[in-house]
Structures are given as C-alpha cells and as structure tokens.
Amino acid sequence: MKINITELKPKKAVLKIEDTTPYFVNSIRRVMLSELPKLAVENVVIYDNTTALFDEIISHRLGLIPIPTDLSLLTFKDQCTCKGKGCPNCTVRYTLSKEGEGVVYSGDLQPEEKSWAIKEDKIPIVELYNDQRLILEIEAVLGRGKDHAKWQPVQAPGYTFVPTIEIDKKRINEVEDFIKDLPEGLVELKKDQLQIKDVAKLPVLESYIDKAKADFITIKRDPSKIIFSFETDGSLSAKDALRETAKILAEKYAEFGKLLKNLK
C-alpha cells in the first residue's frame, strides 16, 4: 500500500491511498467517527444565569465548543488513577464570569492552566444586556464519538475512487466541442487525454456528460486507488487525528489477530 499526503492543513487533510481496498479505507473512516477521542464539556455548574437563555441551552452551546485536546496528557476519566473523581490527568476545568452589556464568547472560558485555553475564541454563547450576568464552571473530559457526537473531532471523513477518464479518440472533435461548454478549469485535454483537475468536482463533470449525452467520454473508477479526505473541528489537528487513528486501528487489528490465533 502507498499513501501520499496531497494536502495537509491544520484542520484538513487529503490522502491518496493506492493498492488498497474500500474496506480498509472505510475502517479508517469508522475509527475517525466513533473511536477517536477528544475533550468535550461533560459537567456544567451554573452559579448565576440571568440571561435570556435557559441553563440547558447554554450548556448545550458549551458542549459544541471545540476544546483543544492534547491526547498525550490525558486519560479517560473511568480509567484514571483518581477512580473517576476527576483530577488534572482526566479532567480539564474552566470558569466563566461575565456581566453587563456584551456577548459572551467561547474565549471567555478561563482554563485552570493556560495551555488549555480555547483556540476558537470567537464562538458566541449568549448576549448579555445591562445587569445580566453569567457565572459558571465547566468540566471537560475525554470521550468518543460512539458515545456522543460532541466527542467527534473529525467531520465528514469521506473517500472517492480515483477516476480515469477515457475518450473516444475517433470523436476528438466532439470532445473538444463538449469541453468548450464546461466551466473554466474543470478539465484539461492533453495529448488525447482528458484529465480532471480537482477530483472532488467529478460529479460536476458527470452531470455535464449526462446532460449532453456525451457517450464519447467514459469515466471508470479504480477501487484500489482511493482519495480520502477529512476535516477536524480544531480540537485535534488533522495530523494528530490521523496519527491517533492509525494507532487505534493498529491496536484493533492486533487484538483481532490475537483472537484469531486462539481459534482452533
């Protein structure tokens, strides 16, 4: 198997995986959705809330804030040496206290330690008018997407097969005419080879082919060559999300291997 990283941004990655199967790539996707841990707000203690929103709505909004997660420093609360009481190894605490006119933002959450400061600090939580205030404390713990969507650091992981576009070379004039009507930059014709610049835009090309009934162009997909892409909510970087996913997947395969060995 060959893996090429074609795009790597803090919150987005695109990989080209060759000599693989859709089953394997889908298992990466499944681990990202349901197994990859991140921090999310689990407990909210509201001391004072005279805002227009109910405590429950504010708590729900707090649950959606991406909390920067350093997986190397944290353990799951139920596996921690504190036996679920909550300690710096398993629980990250924030306080919030704001009064008077203005908007309460995610950045107003003050962490116990500076390294846990919220990076996406402009997410609005509630608007305060004169004499209104919000005072609360929250606890964030590690969890997994399979338990609750708030613990899902990766959004929309998906894959597509690498397409090969074949053209009927005897009808090259028709191909050239067809290309003229396409959005600019969608495809390129190089020495009788039609290439799409951005594979994500393949459905656009397909809809044009359908509409024009262009039977001189055929698109084939190779399931052993896959483009896999995902984005994170910012709680984990794309690189960390990928690294941790590989670790979890390797552990699962090792466990499965052990079970197979025990079978007779």
Ligand SMILES: [Zn+2]
């Ligand atoms: Zn603990």
